[in-house]
Amino acid sequence: MIGKRDKQAIGQTLLAAFRGAGAVEIAPDILLPAESLLDLYGEDIRARAYVTADPIRGEMMLRPDFTVPVVQAHMENGAEPAKYCYLGEVFRKQDMGDIRPANPRDNEYLQAGFELFSRDPDADAELFALFHGLLAPYGVTAQMGDMGLLLDAVAGLPLTEDRAYALSHHIWRPGRFDRLLARFSTPTPMHKFDEPAAAWAGLRTPDEMTRRIARLQADAAVAPLPAIWTERLERLFNLHAPATQALPALHELADDMPAIAPAVVRIATRMQAIADRGIDLDGIIFDASHGRTTLEYYDGFTFSFVANHDGWPPVASGGRYDALTRVLGKGREIPAVGGIIRPGLIAELEADA
């Protein structure tokens, strides 16, 4: 059992390294307003945040993650470009289901993080190389992906706007995504709707229902998506290979799916920039579906560093979240990328060694 002080000490070492890389330390509140911010997280964190009530400030939550408050602080009064680092606890409920696991995950644990607000296209590689350098001694495996690649692939399908929107909305929910794709790929049977029997009830309006019914009826007339597109999409989503082998595969896919060509160029440039920093690309796994299981606010580059321990979350993770700065920026926006390391897991890896 490793004490909090030891984990804190590792966190301080990481924080010093982040400061050395030019970041300014920032210390967001632990108690954050819940209502507006919780919505920005995916379901996973939203359901796991500790929410409480303050008589004056309303619904509050214990900080479930740093990125959102850091972005908020930056959008309110930060000058760009900016680099921030932080160290502190995050709090997440660990609901174990029916059986209590032998080693339950922590409800509160430290995160040491680095966030980079910059229009420099090299920012992804800068952040990744910083993390790679800090984590290399621990024998963890680096994985990367790109949500922009998947979103562009979906946007490039020959689908109606409604269908494309529905698909991209569910990109983080693979089961629902696959069912929708299957439905769009077969002729849609015409829906039959019962006549209204009951009086109207609830906040959803009759007009909303009428519009949805009209959309469903219009949708039934749409020609199914040719099977070739599902095959191409599957080939893309299943791409999981060392970065050096993934790149030619991506170029090949881009021949069939021109919509992803710009994203593939971006990925190639990023990989080159990472290699230019002396990192061996053969040691990095490119997993096209990587971002589908991470936080929903990532919309570009994503990465994680994984230890060879069953049941462990990633030792470090991060990604690009340009859209989040737009949501929190009240009219302003700036490209941003960031990531966190869990000092607690590093402490355990050190104890194992």
Next chain:
Amino acid sequence: MIRLGVPSKGRLMEQTFDWFAQRGVTLSRSGSDREYAGRVDGVEGVSLVLLSAGEIPRELAAGRIEMGVTGTDLVCEKLAGWKSDLVELAPMGFGHADLIIAVPECWRDCRDLDDFAAIARDFRAEHGFRLRIATKYHRLVRAWLAQHEVADYQLVDSQGATEGTVANLTAEAIADITSSGATLQANNLRILQAEPILRSQATLFANRAAQGAQMDAFLTQLGLTA
């Protein structure tokens, strides 16, 4: 001594008493109807504790009673990791109820969970907040919706009169226990076409740590040993 927790009032209590009586064990309330003390005849070393059905899961897990009768819904909802603490001894064949999701009857375009997920997405875009589901079964509903990858909703707490929340505009849908569906119908609500989130019934549970020779003997007498 085995302390047996039984719901302290209503049909659930009567049916529990009947169930034990059929197996040669007579449970009864001692004294007046207002007194929450009871007696046990026909078996040695068992005492009766009358409790609110909702408290029985917690008392079992805490080891303040060794055995108890309550709904599976309450155990699954209130005790995270319950299988680590409790043993399910016997479903008792009464107190049947399903935990379901119900939507306004007037939503003609909402039949199954796929419709519901699509409507939730539209609702969020239209109203600027997530569609509200009123329930007291937070853990069960959240886990089930997560498993079915429905995301654009929020749970609002409702500890009673849940069926009224839609008409009162404090929720768009509800998740609640129903046996006949009559209350839902009366409130112009319709059950979503899907397997229930949970099929619940009155069940005899034991605290895992309290198992032993004495409990085995009691279970044999009840005809429950395999």
